[in-house]
Amino acid sequence: MKLYERPGFPNPARIHIVLAAKGLADRVENVSVDLIGAEHKQPAYRSRNPLAVLPALELDDGTVLAECTAITEYLDNLDGKPLLTGRTAREKGQIHMMQRRAESELLDAVGHYFHHATSGLGADLQAHKSPEWGGRKEWGEREGRRAVEGMRYFDAVLRTQPYVAGDTFSMADITVFAGLMFAGAAGLAMPDDLDALKAWQDRVSALPAVAQRGSQSFVAEDLKRLGF
Amino acid sequence: MKLYERPGFPNPARIHIVLAAKGLADRVENVSVDLIGAEHKQPAYRSRNPLAVLPALELDDGTVLAECTAITEYLDNLDGKPLLTGRTAREKGQIHMMQRRAESELLDAVGHYFHHATSGLGADLQAHKSPEWGGRKEWGEREGRRAVEGMRYFDAVLRTQPYVAGDTFSMADITVFAGLMFAGAAGLAMPDDLDALKAWQDRVSALPAVAQRGSQSFVAEDLKRLGF
Numbered sequence: 446m447k448l449y450e451r452p453g454f455p456n457p458a459r460i461h462i463v464l465a466a467k468g469l470a471d472r473v474e475n476v477s478v479d480l481i482g483a484e485h486k487q488p489a490y491r492s493r494n495p496l497a498v499l500p501a502l503e504l505d506d507g508t509v510l511a512e513c514t515a516i517t518e519y520l521d522n523l524d525g526k527p528l529l530t531g532r533t534a535r536e537k538g539q540i541h542m543m544q545r546r547a548e549s550e551l552l553d554a555v556g557h558y559f560h561h562a563t564s565g566l567g568a569d570l571q572a573h574k575s576p577e578w579g580g581r582k583e584w585g586e587r588e589g590r591r592a593v594e595g596m597r598y599f600d601a602v603l604r605t606q607p608y609v610a611g612d613t614f615s616m617a618d619i620t621v622f623a624g625l626m627f628a629g630a631a632g633l634a635m636p637d638d639l640d641a642l643k644a645w646q647d648r649v650s651a652l653p654a655v656a657q658r659g660s661q662s663f664v665a666e667d668l669k670r671l672g673f
Numbered sequence: 674m675k676l677y678e679r680p681g682f683p684n685p686a687r688i689h690i691v692l693a694a695k696g697l698a699d700r701v702e703n704v705s706v707d708l709i710g711a712e713h714k715q716p717a718y719r720s721r722n723p724l725a726v727l728p729a730l731e732l733d734d735g736t737v738l739a740e741c742t743a744i745t746e747y748l749d750n751l752d753g754k755p756l757l758t759g760r761t762a763r764e765k766g767q768i769h770m771m772q773r774r775a776e777s778e779l780l781d782a783v784g785h786y787f788h789h790a791t792s793g794l795g796a797d798l799q800a801h802k803s804p805e806w807g808g809r810k811e812w813g814e815r816e817g818r819r820a821v822e823g824m825r826y827f828d829a830v831l832r833t834q835p836y837v838a839g840d841t842f843s844m845a846d847i848t849v850f851a852g853l854m855f856a857g858a859a860g861l862a863m864p865d866d867l868d869a870l871k872a873w874q875d876r877v878s879a880l881p882a883v884a885q886r887g888s889q890s891f892v893a894e895d896l897k898r899l900g901f
Contacts, residue, residue: 511770515765534748535747537747539736541742541746545742579808583806583808598723
């Protein structure tokens, strides 16, 4: 299998954590796509994923799976022993509910803030954005506020249970973790009073599958190109 | 189980189709929530679903599942014989990929258009929206254009395979179907040249689980309150 990704970026990081948790990292060849150079907007990548987002997993027969939840469902169920997506109907329901909330209320909101209210990934990528949409920055700023509200929601959840979807670590934890990693890189700080979320972040950072792959942020080469 | 819903609304319709497909409609008590009166924004409903969206499924022990993908995973796996969410790892991956695309590229985009670029569900609900976000209507109109592009994407998919995620009917078909139903009600017409999408819509409309519950649009009482 080939994983089209970019080291240090939040959505690819989710899949690296899944691969590590499932012991599958050795079965995947990583193909780095130059997001800052807008390589994912070019025809070669779009022929694999018409929505032009990373990551995408290409199976050995050429089938391409995109969208992190989908890639995670595939990898987690390959051996018939799901660890991250739930075993019972109830677990599947609770994990998918929190997975969707982790995306809509945190990770995707941070992404909208980063790409629309800041200079994002720079000039090459900006050129692919609709010029006609005048309220873009204001919307991006609103999304940043929504992301911080999302942190507050997950803090409240983690005051009542050890992991995002209940008693065990799941893909929803991975998504919140990547959301916080992205928020930090985008300049959205976690409010000081979110003790449960901070304690959970420390615990998750120390899990072997996360410590091994997940805590890296944007690589030095990319940060330099972005002017940091 | 109790389903908090509103007859004729697109996201609740998705769950009614799932219940019909699984033969579970008799096991669920439907509780109608007055979306036009903003009942879902009040504390009583928020105590069940803090994100204040419909539908939500309350299990007999009081556990609440929200988000359509999560509710569908729960209902589809209750009997251990999934029909709509995939049996193999590959099916799960492909169905979840298309489910996410059906939401992000069509159903959610229509929702953003309806709530932000039109008068949406009326004055009571508007009162719950952030007044400070000035670019809201422009963003809503952009989302409407994105929804029509989404129709074009699914038309291209359906030129190569009979259903949205491959050879069999799945939850991704239900989501695209609800997206088109919502688009029609919101005034976003399907372009005339999308023959494959139109033929698929006709075929899906005739499936027993869909014909039984899915083709109803907003009920007369709600339309009257909205001034139609």
